Amino acid sequence: MTAHAIVVDLGFGDAGKGVTVDLLCATGDYGAVVRANGGAQAAHNVVTPDRRHHTFSQFGAGTLAPNGPVPTHLSRFMVVDPFALAMEAAHLVSLGVADPLSLVTVDRRALISTPWHRAANRARERARGADRHGSCGMGVGETMAYALDHPDLAPTAGDCAVPSRLRRKLTALAEALGVQGPGGEGDPDLEECLEAYAAFAGRVRLVDETYLPRLLARAPVVFEGAQGVLLDEWHGFHPHTTWSTTTTANPLTLLHEAGRPGDAHRLGVLRTFTTRHGAGPLVTEDPVLCARLPDRHNRDHPWQGAFRVGHLDLVATRYALAATGGVDALVVTHADAPDRLGREPRWCTEYRDEAGTPLSIAPGPAGDLDRQAALTRRLAGARPVLAPIPEEPAEAISRALGTPLAAVFSGPTRADARVVTERGRAVPGP
Known part of the structure; x- marks a missing residue:
């Protein structure tokens, strides 16, 4: 082979x-x-x-x-x-x-990056002003940082197939990051995210x-x-x-x-x-x-x-x-x-x-x-x-x-x- x-x-x-x-x-x-x-x-x-x-x-x-x-x-x-x-x-x-x-x-163990992570990432990069790190603004680093600080609460791909567990984790995430949504338009919509993540879990194949x-x-x-x-x-x-x-x-x-x-x-x-x-x-x-x-x-x-x-x-x-x-x-x-x-x-x-x-x-x-x-x-x-x-x-x-x-x-x-x-x-x- x-x-x-x-x-x-x-x-x-x-x-x-x-x-x-x-x-x-x-x-x-x-x-x-x-x-x-x-x-x-x-x-x-x-x-x-x-x-x-x-x-x-x-x-x-x-x-x-x-x-x-x-x-x-x-x-x-x-x-x-x-x-x-x-x-x-x-x-x-x-x-x-x-x-x-x-x-x-x-x-199933892969971390999920959410609109809350992305908003926190962009807010942090804007706050650096001239000392920006060069982030892509997609929230990947923020996702990793949150998982290190909250290993039991970080949303994963497997959670997308368990709505009650995902709701609990996303609620904790929103409270912990305390940021507004992209463009300052307010918090991301929890129900919209839950619906989208359930659709994701139904369309891809989650594996162990x-x-x-x-x-x-x-x-x-x-x-x-x-x-x-x-x-x-x-x-x-x-x-x-x-x-x-x-x-x-x-x-x-x-x-x-x-x-x-x-x-x-x-x-x-x-x-x-x-x-x-x-x-x-x-x-x-x-x-x-x-x-x-x-x-x-x-x-x-x-x-x-x-x-x-x-x-x-x-x-x-x-x-x-x-x-x-x-x-x-x-x-x-x-x-x-x-x-x-x-x-x-x-x-x-x-x-x-x-x-x-x-x-x-x-x-x-x-x-x-x-x-x-x-x-x-x-x-x-x-x-x-x-x-x-x-x-x-x-x-x-x-x-x-x-x-x-x-x-x-x-x-x-x-x-x-x-x-x-x-x-x-x-x-x-x-």
Whole structure:
């Protein structure tokens, strides 16, 4: 049986996880896409060869596979937003996917993100003023924080099938957060939420902890990560991070729990240049690149902030590889960027501080946020040492990182991919 695949972003997100998962599901025999972190704030863009476009948030990015949609499993590590899931399903219907919600299984233990969480998230971010963290404004972090403080009262997907229990938890949630609804329009409507969540429980398949081990034994799956390693809750540049483990740790944990440790091929995805949304370090940032490399699917966002672009950052990428424990192969996207740039592409080979002294970075133990905040302050004064990329960018990246290529994308669709590795390892060939 083909190994399970783990897709992880080696940057700040937006590297191309969606197109990678779409390619895998189009060319390989995968039984499901398993979402292993994040929530509705994910935005994985897939453009099919016939130019249909969908931004995947909670559905797996294999839903538009040419041989039929690949089912989605939302694991216990997901933060599920039933309202957002219904909206996403509606758009998939408009693209020709019949009954998308019937494709979804949800672990009953997965947390539910509600309008109360979203309102609290936005109020907290507004209160930060100029010190915003770069939140997506979807309430995912607030959901995680509330669950840590109130583990027995945090609403879960399983609660949606038990109206009395969910009512009790939502009432406690509203009282604890004490916020108004989105836009200051008053409190979210409890009855409306209860009705919507009951409909959610009736349309998807809620499963227990025995489901995923059986799924993994039956067929290979693709673990689709969200955000990027440089935004990881423990290894990212605090506080400009996500409340989510964005490394390969969650998929590896799920495999270990299922008795299948090591039974996966890890794919690291990165662009030929570096991007991030909103506040936080971007050492190689260059406004010229932002103007010359526009991204129609990633633009300035009212909550995340500006979409920023910089030169390919080998220092940060090596940091991400160390933080996630390495990968088995690389998927490089936007290989056509040098042609669009109109000049010789460059990459960052080293950081120096303001005095010109080399500055090195390395991940520390998970949980030391004071250390990560200190690292963020150091990066604020870092200066990139830039050099021309010596050859075709994808091949140069592979050699510089000592990691083989799996696939190279020179455009937005699976038809624009050049598969490098052999069938059965990373990205299967057509």
